[in-house]
Amino acid sequence: MNVAKALNVVITPNNIEISQKLRCHGATNTIIAKFVSHKAKRELCKGRIKLKDIKLADIYPSYGSAINTSRLFINKNLMNFRCHLLGRANGMKIDGLLLGTWTINGKVFVKTSPDGTPARILGDADSDKL
Numbered sequence: 001m002n003v004a005k006a007l008n009v010v011i012t013p014n015n016i017e018i019s020q021k022l023r024c025h026g027a028t029n030t031i032i033a034k035f036v037s038h039k040a041k042r043e044l045c046k047g048r049i050k051l052k053d054i055k056l057a058d059i060y061p062s063y064g065s066a067i068n069t070s071r072l073f074i075n076k077n078l079m080n081f082r083c084h085l086l087g088r089a090n091g092m093k094i095d096g097l098l099l100g101t102w103t104i105n106g107k108v109f110v111k112t113s114p115d116g117t118p119a120r121i122l123g124d125a126d127s128d129k130l
Contacts, residue, residue, distance in 0.1 A: 007051070014036065016035060018033070019032065038105075045076070055071065082103070086101065098111065098112055
């Protein structure tokens with residue numbers, strides 16, 4: 001709720017069906033939330049680009065300066081196959097082969113040039129063609 005408020009996205013407790021902390025290897029304070037509607041989830045995901053300018057201490061000042069440089073991330077919980085596709089596309093982005101990668105409703109999209117149209121990646125064969 002505090003993260004949504006910092007992003008100027010209206011999320012109420014009624015928009016969240018359930019949330020819980022996860023214990024993940026290498027990740028700390030991971031929280032997963034299931035939204036009641038796609039509209040609320042979509043609004044939060046749209047606003048997540050603003051997280052580049054927000055630090056954890058900006059939202060929770062009581063945490064202190066020890067985590068002042070810690071960034072926040074909002075990620076979608078993708079199925080293994082889609083997670084693999086997105087990971088491969090992100091690797092291509094790091095190598096400079098792609099301009100951008102993102103997901104919408106679990107579908108992986110990439111952009112190869114500033115003027116080009118986004119392309120949907122359905123499998124490894126599609127990413128090999130890029």
